[in-house]
Amino acid sequence: DTEVTQTPKHLVMGMTNKKSLKCEQHMGHRAMYWYKQKAKKPPELMFVYSYEKLSINESVPSRFSPECPNSSLLNLHLHALQPEDSALYLCASSPPRAGGREQFFGPGTRLTVL
């Protein structure tokens, strides 16, 4: 298995809903990342997990809550989001040998907040 998978592919939610995004990789990567990408913009880093511990939180609002249950899984829990949070949410992972220098992205979850 040589890829990062993300579910769901698309998600539409209301501002009062609670939902979760899921990311999975079985490549033995020990660093995993959440990015947010708006249309025609580069990805913006949100969170970094290294060896299942949160190492970087780029001042993300608390309505986004990451979780790393094990070395293969990364979740992003969403609650009370705003319409401006609508974006493509990307998960990425890095192999240990590259020291986090190479990042491999999943296909993303297209989130729409109504």
Place this chain on the structure above:
Amino acid sequence: GQQLNQSPQSMFIQEGEDVSMNCTSSSIFNTWLWYKQDPGEGPVLLIALYKAGELTSNGRLTAQFGITRKDSFLNISASIPSDVGIYFCAGRGGSQGNLIFGKGTKLSVKP
């Protein structure tokens, strides 16, 4: 903070033409990565560069890590319609630094 200038912002070319795009930084990087992103999909890693002066090819793609460690370029030879997409450069400085992304080059290819 660190910033990357990626140019050109967009390109419209004829099928079969060669393409060149580049990224420059105000600070030194120890890694340069080039990604391609199709609409609605995640970025796909094309080429990774780790040493100043390094020249690496991946099929019709060639990328170089600049000698000054502040720039990188990506060339695509003999473009084809499936080369259409947005190309991002990304750099990393230091052992713990995050990836810094350029703003992307949108490539359009006319058959």
